[in-house]
Amino acid sequence: MAVYTHVSAEALAAFLLRFDVGELVSVKGIAEGVENSNYFVETTAARFVLTLYEKRVAAGDLPFFLDLLDHVAARGVAAPPAVADREGRVIHELEGRPACLIRFLPGVSVSHPTPAQARAAGAALGGLHRALADFAGARPNDLGLDAWAPLLARCGDALDGIEPGLHAELGRALAAVTAAWPQGGDRGVIHADLFPDNVLMLGDRVTGLIDFYFACTDLRLYDLAVTHTAWCFDAHGERFDTGVGDALLAGYAESYGLTDDDRAALPVLARGACIRFALTRGWDWLNTPADALVTRKDPLAYVRRLHHYERENLF
Amino acid sequence: MAVYTHVSAEALAAFLLRFDVGELVSVKGIAEGVENSNYFVETTAARFVLTLYEKRVAAGDLPFFLDLLDHVAARGVAAPPAVADREGRVIHELEGRPACLIRFLPGVSVSHPTPAQARAAGAALGGLHRALADFAGARPNDLGLDAWAPLLARCGDALDGIEPGLHAELGRALAAVTAAWPQGGDRGVIHADLFPDNVLMLGDRVTGLIDFYFACTDLRLYDLAVTHTAWCFDAHGERFDTGVGDALLAGYAESYGLTDDDRAALPVLARGACIRFALTRGWDWLNTPADALVTRKDPLAYVRRLHHYERENLF
Numbered sequence: 001m002a003v004y005t006h007v008s009a010e011a012l013a014a015f016l017l018r019f020d021v022g023e024l025v026s027v028k029g030i031a032e033g034v035e036n037s038n039y040f041v042e043t044t045a046a047r048f049v050l051t052l053y054e055k056r057v058a059a060g061d062l063p064f065f066l067d068l069l070d071h072v073a074a075r076g077v078a079a080p081p082a083v084a085d086r087e088g089r090v091i092h093e094l095e096g097r098p099a100c101l102i103r104f105l106p107g108v109s110v111s112h113p114t115p116a117q118a119r120a121a122g123a124a125l126g127g128l129h130r131a132l133a134d135f136a137g138a139r140p141n142d143l144g145l146d147a148w149a150p151l152l153a154r155c156g157d158a159l160d161g162i163e164p165g166l167h168a169e170l171g172r173a174l175a176a177v178t179a180a181w182p183q184g185g186d187r188g189v190i191h192a193d194l195f196p197d198n199v200l201m202l203g204d205r206v207t208g209l210i211d212f213y214f215a216c217t218d219l220r221l222y223d224l225a226v227t228h229t230a231w232c233f234d235a236h237g238e239r240f241d242t243g244v245g246d247a248l249l250a251g252y253a254e255s256y257g258l259t260d261d262d263r264a265a266l267p268v269l270a271r272g273a274c275i276r277f278a279l280t281r282g283w284d285w286l287n288t289p290a291d292a293l294v295t296r297k298d299p300l301a302y303v304r305r306l307h308h309y310e311r312e313n314l315f
Numbered sequence: 316m317a318v319y320t321h322v323s324a325e326a327l328a329a330f331l332l333r334f335d336v337g338e339l340v341s342v343k344g345i346a347e348g349v350e351n352s353n354y355f356v357e358t359t360a361a362r363f364v365l366t367l368y369e370k371r372v373a374a375g376d377l378p379f380f381l382d383l384l385d386h387v388a389a390r391g392v393a394a395p396p397a398v399a400d401r402e403g404r405v406i407h408e409l410e411g412r413p414a415c416l417i418r419f420l421p422g423v424s425v426s427h428p429t430p431a432q433a434r435a436a437g438a439a440l441g442g443l444h445r446a447l448a449d450f451a452g453a454r455p456n457d458l459g460l461d462a463w464a465p466l467l468a469r470c471g472d473a474l475d476g477i478e479p480g481l482h483a484e485l486g487r488a489l490a491a492v493t494a495a496w497p498q499g500g501d502r503g504v505i506h507a508d509l510f511p512d513n514v515l516m517l518g519d520r521v522t523g524l525i526d527f528y529f530a531c532t533d534l535r536l537y538d539l540a541v542t543h544t545a546w547c548f549d550a551h552g553e554r555f556d557t558g559v560g561d562a563l564l565a566g567y568a569e570s571y572g573l574t575d576d577d578r579a580a581l582p583v584l585a586r587g588a589c590i591r592f593a594l595t596r597g598w599d600w601l602n603t604p605a606d607a608l609v610t611r612k613d614p615l616a617y618v619r620r621l622h623h624y625e626r627e628n629l630f
Contacts (some may be wrong), residue, residue: 008426009423009425010422010426010427013423024423025422025423026423026515027423028343028346029345029346030344030345030355031343031344031346033569040345040355042421104338106357108324108327108328108339108341110323111324112323112325201341235467
């Protein structure tokens with residue numbers, strides 16, 4: 001949540017000359033995305049988000065992400081495509097970083113989704129999966145099932161400093177999830193991080209799906225499971241909202257379809273998603289100074305979600 | 316350079332209902348201003364900056380700042396007035412902080428001003444001083460001449476950790492400046508911090524003067540001296556740009572006037588301004604962890620400026 005790389009107005013104005021986008025009118029560094037530097041850019045013609053990719057996004061993955069955005073935007077998904085310059089290039093370099101100029105989308109990220117908003121988000125996720133059905137790109141999920149045991153080992157006993165017994169508890173949960181993980185199932189490219197932060201809305205309408213930088217190839221229903229864990233609980237993971245959960249699934253069912261077999265697979269996928277976010281948040285927690293200006297997200301809020309899914313079938 | 320206080324989209328939408336400004340369309344936390352939390356807010360009607368005042372701006376000073384903005388905006392200065400709600404109030408509370416909704420101004424802050432841009436900035440400063448001539452408000456300059464000796468004492472010998480001998484050097488410079496400080500002279504409310512960051516421009520035209528939160532009552536020409544130190548050197552304070560300096564003074568002379576007596580007073584005022592920023596930067600340097608995400612500004616860049624003004628008359 002910070003701008004890491006400074007871009008002067010002069011450098012930006014020169015950069016914009018490569019594009020057919022009018023002249024610079026305004027630029028503000030925006031405190032959005034923990035991974036990249038983002039600027040809100042207004043020109044005489046339109047508005048954009050300028051993204052400079054910091055080290056956590058591998059430059060080699062950028063063509064995949066940008067092809068993906070192009071592909072789904074062309075199929076009517078409200079995802080923001082990168083703008084090509086006069087020579088057709090979408091990936092540039094600015095201040096020594098890979099950089100893209102991305103179309104600005106209106107809408108706000110809700111903090112407390114209503115059932116109507118969750119239904120719209122579910123439908124948007126289903127629409128995204130339909131649009132991706134014929135997408136040829138692929139990218140391994142380096143935060144998928146196979147990564148969790150190594151990540152747990154890297155966190156180690158330090159997890160017990162967050163909560164006594166946490167390391168062993170996540171180990172047991174992971175063993176159970178691994179044993180029950182679906183052997184087959186529909187695979188494809190998924191968003192993999194569709195938190196409310198990454199859905200722009202106006203009222204109950206989805207106006208944008210953003211931040212595709214965790215997109216990867218994995219089980220399609222795992223994406224729905226991740227979204228379920230992200231939308232249907234309070235921030236502390238203490239209370240599950242049945243109305244929001246039902247609406248999210250109904251929206252997905254309407255736009256993509258949801259079979260009884262799909263529903264049967266979701267509980268273990270959701271437990272896996274909880275382990276994934278508990279581990280990555282745990283790692284960040286252990287490796288971020290408490291007084292850093294970036295907000296550490298509480299791993300225990302995901303451990304509590306895990307307990308919900310372990311206790312009862314929320315699908 | 317960070318958003319300190321989080322405002323949810325729901326809380327913001329409810330807040331905007333107090334105003335006649337349409338409905339929320341977009342909100343982005345902007346990484347601007349080290350003192351406050353700022354959001355770029357777009358509604359169906361217009362665009363705004365929402366500012367939440369963090370502890371460094373005293374709530375008691377807010378009426379002064381807002382009266383000032385209103386006063387100069389009404390006299391044609393491109394300063395952004397706060398928007399009144401349906402009941403005429405401009406100071407609100409949001410997330411436990413004083414908050415104002417401020418009109419958005421186009422334009423960008425240049426990093427390397429040209430003479431034409433400096434001329435426009437000088438003219439804008441003169442215009443601001445004209446507009447403030449009949450402003451009744453007053454606020455002591457708590458970072459003015461009288462504050463420098465106590466601040467130097469508080470920094471103490473720790474300054475020598477930044478550069479050996481710095482504490483003694485600033486002490487000598489301050490004694491000389493204090494002895495030579497103008498005894499009379501035109502006093503009034505001044506901006507006191509008109510760095511290029513705080514001037515929005517489109518090409519060579521000034522479209523906004525912003526960030527009045529250091530505004531205070533002091534010698535009018537001290538404001539021009541501060542601006543001179545801020546605009547006419549490279550970022551390291553190593554090179555003075557004669558063309559930019561001459562243009563800044565010419566712009567001010569055109570719009571406000573600049574007598575021979577004024578010019579004679581400027582060198583000591585500029586040395587004072589250098590001491591002020593060397594000391595406040597020095598204090599921040601000594602009290603900001605090196606790994607904090609806020610950028611520490613180099614106090615020595617202002618010590619170098621001081622040397623320029625001590626060596627020769629730049630006016």
